[in-house]
Amino acid sequence: MSDQATDTFARSLRGKLIRPTDSDYEDARALYNGMIDKRPRLIARCVNVADVIAAVAFAREEGMLLAIRGGGHNGPGLGSVDDGLVIDLSLMKSVRVDPRTQTVRVDPGCTSGDVDHATHAFGLAVPFGIVSTTGVAGLTLGGGTGYLTRQHGLTIDNLLEVDVVLADGRFVTASETEHPDLFWALRGGGGNFGVVTSFKFQAHPVKMVFAGPIFWEATDAPSVMRTYRDFLPNAPEELGMFIGLKTVPPMDPFPREHWGKRACAVIGAYNGSAAEGEKVLAPLLKEVPPPAFNWMSTIPFPAMNGLFDPFFPKGLQWYWKGDYVKSLPDEAIETHIAQAANAPSNLSLMHLYPIDGAVHRVAKDATAWNARDATFSMVIAGIDSDPNQADALKRWGRGYWNAVHPFNLGGAYVNFMMDDEADGRLQASYGDNFGRLALVKAQYDPTNLFRVNQNIEPALA
Ligand SMILES: Cc1cc2nc3c(=O)[nH]c(=O)nc-3n(C[C@H](O)[C@H](O)[C@H](O)COP(=O)(O)OP(=O)(O)OC[C@H]3O[C@@H](n4cnc5c(N)ncnc54)[C@H](O)[C@@H]3O)c2cc1C
Numbered sequence: 001m002s003d004q005a006t007d008t009f010a011r012s013l014r015g016k017l018i019r020p021t022d023s024d025y026e027d028a029r030a031l032y033n034g035m036i037d038k039r040p041r042l043i044a045r046c047v048n049v050a051d052v053i054a055a056v057a058f059a060r061e062e063g064m065l066l067a068i069r070g071g072g073h074n075g076p077g078l079g080s081v082d083d084g085l086v087i088d089l090s091l092m093k094s095v096r097v098d099p100r101t102q103t104v105r106v107d108p109g110c111t112s113g114d115v116d117h118a119t120h121a122f123g124l125a126v127p128f129g130i131v132s133t134t135g136v137a138g139l140t141l142g143g144g145t146g147y148l149t150r151q152h153g154l155t156i157d158n159l160l161e162v163d164v165v166l167a168d169g170r171f172v173t174a175s176e177t178e179h180p181d182l183f184w185a186l187r188g189g190g191g192n193f194g195v196v197t198s199f200k201f202q203a204h205p206v207k208m209v210f211a212g213p214i215f216w217e218a219t220d221a222p223s224v225m226r227t228y229r230d231f232l233p234n235a236p237e238e239l240g241m242f243i244g245l246k247t248v249p250p251m252d253p254f255p256r257e258h259w260g261k262r263a264c265a266v267i268g269a270y271n272g273s274a275a276e277g278e279k280v281l282a283p284l285l286k287e288v289p290p291p292a293f294n295w296m297s298t299i300p301f302p303a304m305n306g307l308f309d310p311f312f313p314k315g316l317q318w319y320w321k322g323d324y325v326k327s328l329p330d331e332a333i334e335t336h337i338a339q340a341a342n343a344p345s346n347l348s349l350m351h352l353y354p355i356d357g358a359v360h361r362v363a364k365d366a367t368a369w370n371a372r373d374a375t376f377s378m379v380i381a382g383i384d385s386d387p388n389q390a391d392a393l394k395r396w397g398r399g400y401w402n403a404v405h406p407f408n409l410g411g412a413y414v415n416f417m418m419d420d421e422a423d424g425r426l427q428a429s430y431g432d433n434f435g436r437l438a439l440v441k442a443q444y445d446p447t448n449l450f451r452v453n454q455n456i457e458p459a460l461a
Contacts, residue, residue: 001062006042009058015047015091028088029080032133034315035390036077040067043086049197052087052165056195059085060167060449067452068191071111071135075320076419078191079138081452087195089137097122097203103160106199108137112146113309115201116302125206125301127152130242130267132306133314140199141190142415142454143369145377147240147269147304148206150357156187156367157358158202164194167449171197185440188369188430190414191453192437193444210277211269211304212295215248218341220289221264225333227287228266237357239280241268244351245340248292249311258292262341267307274298311347312383319382319393321401322416323408324374324429325352332407339400344392347383350400352376370431374409379416414454426454435459 010017018028019042028043041064044055059066065084072079072090080086092109095118102124106115113132119125127148129139144155152158161175164182172194174183185193216224228243235241243266250259266284270277277296285291340350355374364372371377380400382393411429412421427434434456441448442458 001041001064005058005062009044009054012054013044013046013051015045015051018043018045029086030315031077031080032071032073032314033075033077033318034387035317035319035393036080038077038080038082040080040086041083043088045088045091047091049163049165049171052089052195052197053169053171055085055087056165056167056449057169060169065452066449068137068195068450070108070137071133071139073134074138074415075318075417078419078453079135084452089195089197092197095119097124099124102203102205104201104203106136106201108196108198110136112136112139113302113306116305119203120207120300120302122203123205123207124203126158126201126203127155128305130305131308131312132302133309133312136199137196138191139415141186141188141196143188143413145353145355145413147209147211148204148271149359150240150354151237151271152204153358153362154369155201156369157362158204159187159199160202161200162186162196163198164196166194167445167447181440182444184366185368185437185444187367188414188433189437189440189456192441192450192456194450206271206301208298209269209271209301209304210274210296210298211301212297212299213265213267213307214294214296215258215263215265215292216289217258217292218262218264218337221245221337222333224264224266224288225328225336226330227284229328229333231284231287232354233356235284236280238271239268239277240271240354241266242351242353244349245336246349247343247346249346255293260346262343263292269301269304315385316347317382317384317387317390317393319390319397320416320418321380321397322412323378323401323405324355324371324411324413325376325378325408326374327407328352328376329407332404335403335407339403342396342399344382344396345384345389347385348381348393348396349383350378350380352378364431365433368430368433368437370429370433371409371411371413377413377416378404378408379413417454426456430456
C-alpha cells in the first residue's frame with residue numbers, strides 16, 4: 001500500500017482517515033473491552049454512505065483486513081483489527097422516528113441509548129439490550145435480547161429493512177421483499193455480509209415501566225433461581241426479567257450491610273403500571289424469602305436501559321462465555337451457585353436472559369438466528385478494572401462454563417463469544433441455518449472480505 005494511495009483515499013472521504021502517527025489515534029483505536037489491544041493501520045471515520053463505499057473499495061483493492069465498528073462494544077473487539085482498516089461508523093448517529101407508522105430509521109453509529117432517547121419522546125421503544133452504551137449495529141446483527149424481548153421479540157424480529165454496502169461496492173436495500181436472502185442472513189449472521197449503513201425498526205408503545213432490581217442474599221439463591229425458573233413461563237410477556245448471580249456493589253446507594261456480598265438478583269421491567277406490575281410479581285415474591293432490597297419502581301424506559309451504565313464504563317477488562325439453555329434443572333442451579341461463589345471480582349457476573357414469548361412465535365428458519373426453542377441465553381462475564389486480573393477473569397469464566405455447559409445446548413449467542421471458541425461452536429449456534437448462511441455468504445461475499453467477525457466462510461462452489 002503506497003502513501004500516495006492512502007493520501008488519495010483520505011482525500012476521497014468527507015470523514016477523517018486516522019493513522020498511527022495522528023494525535024487522536026490512541027483514542028480512536030480504544031475499544032470498550034480494555035482486555036483487547038488492537039493497532040489498526042488505518043481508521044476511516046466515515047460520515048456518510050459514500051465514505052463507506054470508498055473504504056470498502058480501498059480495503060478490497062489494497063488487500064487489507066477490514067473491520068466494521070459500530071458501538072465498539074464487541075467482547076473480542078471484532079470492531080477493530082491489527083494492521084488493517086477499520087470502518088468506524090461512530091459519527092453516523094442520526095435517528096428519525098416516524099410516529100405515524102411507529103417506525104425508526106437508525107444510523108449505524110448509534111448506541112441503544114441514542115435510539116431510546118429519540119423514541120422515548122414519542123412514547124415508543126425498540127427492543128435492544130440492557131446497557132445503553134452498546135452499539136445498535138453489532139447487537140442487532142447478532143440478534144439482540146433485552147427487557148422487551150418477551151413481549152416484542154429479539155431486535156432482529158423488529159428489523160424491517162437495512163441499507164448495505166456489499167463487498168463488491170454495490171449499495172442495496174434488503175428487506176422481506178428486496179434481497180430477502182441477504183435480509184434473512186443479516187438477522188443473526190453478524191457483520192459477515194456487508195456494511196449496514198441504515199436500519200429501519202418497528203417500535204412499540206413503551207414509556208414508563210415498573211422496573212428495577214431485586215436482590216437476595218447468596219444463601220437464598222437456590223430458592224430464588226428455582227422459583228424464577230418456574231414462575232417465568234407463566235408470567236405475562238409484558239414482564240422482561242432476567243436472573244443473575246452477582247455481587248452487591250460496595251457503594252451508595254446500596255445498603256452498606258450488603259456491600260461486596262455475593263447475591264442473586266432479578267432485574268427487569270414490566271411494560272405497564274406499578275399496580276399491575278406488583279400483581280404480576282406477587283407469585284414470585286410470595287414463594288421466596290424476603291429480598292435484601294427491592295428497588296422496583298416506576299421509571300422512564302431509557303432510565304432502565306441505562307441502569308448498568310455507571311458500573312460499566314469503557315475500558316474495563318471483560319472475558320465472556322455464553323450458552324443457550326433449554327432447561328435449568330436443580331443440579332444446574334447448584335453448579336451455577338458453586339461456580340459464581342468463586343467470582344474473581346465484584347463486577348463478575350452470570351446472567352440468564354429469557355428466550356421465550358414473542359421469540360418462540362418466530363419459526364427457526366425465518367431468520368439466521370436459530371435458537372428459537374431455547375429458554376435462556378446465558379452469559380458468564382469476568383469483569384474487572386485491573387488489567388493484572390485478566391488471567392484470573394479468563395480462568396474463572398472458562399472454569400464456570402466448563403462446569404455448567406453439560407446442562408446447556410451446544411451453541412451460544414454469537415455476541416456473547418470471545419475469539420477462543422472450540423471448532424464447531426458457530427455451526428452449533430446457527431444449527432440447521434448454518435448451511436444456508438454459508439451459501440448466502442458465497443453469494444454476497446465470495447472472497448470473505450468481511451471476515452473480522454464470528455466468521456462464516458463462503459460455501460464452496
Ligand atoms: C456492557 C455490555 C452489555 C451488553 N448487553 C447486551 C444485551 O443486553 N443484549 C444483547 O443482545 N447484547 C448485549 N451485549 C453484546 C453486544 O450485542 C455485542 O457486544 C455487540 O457486538 C455490540 O455491538 P457494537 O456495534 O457495539 O460492536 P462493535 O464492536 O462495533 O461491532 C461488533 C461487530 O459487529 C459487526 N458490525 C458492527 N457494525 C456493523 C455494521 N454497521 N455493519 C455490519 N457489521 C457491523 C462487525 O462484524 C463487528 O465486528 C452487550 C455488550 C456489552 C459490552
